[in-house]
Amino acid sequence: MFEENAETVLLVEIEQMLSEFPDVVPEIVPQGLLPMRDIQHAIDFILGVVIPNGPAYRMSPQEHVEITRQVLALVLFLRF
Numbered sequence: 001m002f003e004e005n006a007e008t009v010l011l012v013e014i015e016q017m018l019s020e021f022p023d024v025v026p027e028i029v030p031q032g033l034l035p036m037r038d039i040q041h042a043i044d045f046i047l048g049v050v051i052p053n054g055p056a057y058r059m060s061p062q063e064h065v066e067i068t069r070q071v072l073a074l075v076l077f078l079r080f
Contacts, residue, residue, distance in 0.1 A: 018025060059067070
């Protein structure tokens with residue numbers, strides 16, 4: 001009984017929202033794909049060029065060694 005009432009309330013809220021913003025959802029939805037636009041966005045790749053993927057967080061070599069040591073210690077601790 002509660003689910004039917006909740007669905008009715010939800011439908012009323014959706015109808016209110018659609019009536020408040022009529023330009024968001026058109027009355028007639030076009031079939032198929034939209035027509036081609038004047039501007040086409042694309043990323044041109046060049047053969048042999050390496051994509052620059054840098055580390056997300058920079059750290060010194062000493063920090064890296066310490067973090068690696070701590071992670072390995074935790075992994076070994078959790079395994080046994």
